[in-house]
């Protein structure tokens with residue numbers, strides 16, 4: 465795959481930024497509930513609160529949808545992220561609830577798209593956890609058993625049975641969920657929030673959150689907001705505010721690449737008849753999906769730890785894009801001559817437990833921050849459940865599944881640069897071994 469002419473962007477490859485960015489806060493104001501962060505979680509919380517008649521203010525550092533909301537791969541997962549075997553082992557009692565919450569998140573998102581009439585090219589194709597080796601196929605079988613036991617709608621099959629390209633051996637399809645253009649979705653959600661009763665201030669970076677009696681005071685460069693309650697929905701940027709619980713999550717940079725448009729006949733020849741999004745079973749997944757513009761978007765495979773606060777505004781590294789391009793050529797040998805057209809990336813929040821997390825600091829600061837790179841459906845769902853909790857005072861069962869009573873978190877393991885590099889190396893070593901075995905079976909010379 466050629467990567468010479470890749471267009472690197474510091475926003476998203478899916479859409480252009482909006483041209484009607486709202487003015488920053490320029491005054492001191494009061495409200496019942498303030499939401500910090502206009503991503504999928506924050507927008508959905510504000511929309512729900514406004515819809516239920518609450519006086520809500522939304523504060524966003526750039527413009528609503530600027531974060532991973534518009535940058536993600538657009539694969540609406542119907543199952544949780546992370547290593548299912550580890551999650552079910554370490555959290556056996558919480559696991560079924562998390563599985564149900566993930567599935568309900570996807571249904572919630574589908575209803576939201578329909579209710580708001582957002583044109584985001586949504587296709588209910590499901591997604592496939594795909595195996596690229598026999599070892600990965602064994603893992604997929606074990607995960608399928610675990611998920612079925614927890615009540616998930618998943619099916620096991622070969623690549624032909626699942627209608628995914630022959631470069632994958634087979635896998636497990638999550639039949640709930642699908643894929644969309646997340647940029648179009650984010651901008652559609654933004655339009656709905658702007659049209660709601662919520663007061664939205666963009667280009668308004670919150671620099672401090674403090675308590676004053678039973679109220680919360682939010683400081684921004686242009687003014688302060690005094691609120692009865694606030695919701696922190698800052699995702700990977702949470703560590704920038706002292707009020708965010710320590711070690712809640714670590715910020716990790718992930719990258720996506722999009723090919724040039726591909727001749728439909730060549731795409732058809734791949735046998736990708738289900739059009740399901742695909743994620744591999746590596747320790748750090750590779751993701752692949754078709755788009756409505758006859759391209760393939762693919763990414764992740766390499767995680768990069770964010771160290772400094774504020775997190776830098778960045779685009780993907782050339783070395784990461786080259787690595788992703790090597791993977792693409794390996795999974796789609798028939799398309800090895802296709803050119804990579806553009807690349808982008810974003811910050812996700814990974815929790816020490818790899819579980820999505822929501823909770824409360826004191827009585828009036830709520831947070832819903834970390835969906836471990838699986839928040840396209842989960843962040844808006846959990847965000848709207850937090851809005852309901854604020855209005856009704858009662859927790860939905862799915863919010864209980866991710867709720868932490870004590871906002872204390874352990875030190876994350878293997879999340880430093882050396883740890884992430886080691887995980888990547890183990891994945892590449894396994895790829896090498898599997899490639900050699902495959903070639904030996906075919907009687908060919910091993911290729912790295």
Ligand SMILES: Cc1cc2nc3c(=O)[nH]c(=O)nc-3n(C[C@H](O)[C@H](O)[C@H](O)COP(=O)(O)OP(=O)(O)OC[C@H]3O[C@@H](n4cnc5c(N)ncnc54)[C@H](O)[C@@H]3O)c2cc1C
Nearest residue numbers: 501503504505525531532533536537539670810838839840
């Ligand atoms: C490249 C990539 C691929 C991904 N692929 C998938 C996928 O296929 N499927 C999936 O389910 N998930 C995917 N994800 C993850 C998913 O996009 C996120 O989990 C989800 O967007 C999280 O939503 P959020 O609202 O919590 O955060 P975000 O959308 O990141 O929003 C946080 C917002 O808070 C704002 N903010 C931060 N600090 C402040 C402050 N101090 N003051 C004011 N505003 C502030 C930011 O500007 C930002 O707009 C991917 C993410 C990336 C980056």
